[in-house]
Amino acid sequence: MRMYFKQRLFSWFDSYDIYNEQGNPIYVVKGQISWGHCLKIFDPYGNEAGTVKEQIFTFLPKFEIYQGNQYLGCIKKEFSFLKPRYDIDYNGWHIDGSFMEWDYKITDAAGGMVASISKELFHMTDQYVIDVYDPQNPLIALMFVLAIDAEKCSRND
Incomplete structure (x- = not known):
């Protein structure tokens, strides 16, 4: 499944x-x-599907992920040189x-591909293409992309 992620132009909060x-x-x-960042995800009918919430007062950026009210895990930036790395305490997933x-x-955990994310260049706002290989995972993959984008945004402020 392919998703297109587009940040809204002229939004007071992340949208x-x-x-x-x-x-x-x-x-x-x-x-x-x-x-910190708190992003709510809604389906096309306005129902809340998930939340990405930044934890403050941490050494490296950390975000909690919720599907509805259920805590799924968190994504933590790892200390690394040259290439960003994130550890996820959800199903043994990892992001490079x-x-x-x-x-x-x-x-x-076995090294199999869950999703690939590519940033599209030359746009006024952040835009990504997200390819998700299991139809069960698009919302969860989206929440991890939101956390990465929020972490990058915090660094650039």
């Missing part, structure tokens, strides 16, 4: 639209007022990024 290959909206992401932080791979 994103997520589309499928046919251009239909599948998720809407809205930033909430909080200490490219040198320029434009491309990422989410792999499972």
Whole structure:
């Protein structure tokens, strides 16, 4: 499954639209007022599907992931040189990024591909293409991409 992740232009808080290959909206992401980033994900009917919440007062960036009200795990940036790395305490997943932080791979505990993320260049806002290899995982992969984007945003502020 392929998803297109587009940040909204001129948004006071983090806001994103997520589309499928046919251009239909599948998720809407809205930033909430909080200490650190708090992103709520809604399905096309306005039902809350998930939350990505930044934990503050941590040495390296850390985000908790919720599907509905159920805690799934957290994503933590690892100390690394040249290429970003993230550890996920969900199903043994791991994220490795490219040198320029434009491309990422989410792999499972056995090294199998869960999702690949590519940043599209030359746009006014952040835009990513997310390829998810298991139809059970698009929301979870999206939440990890949101955490990575929020971490990069915090670094650039």
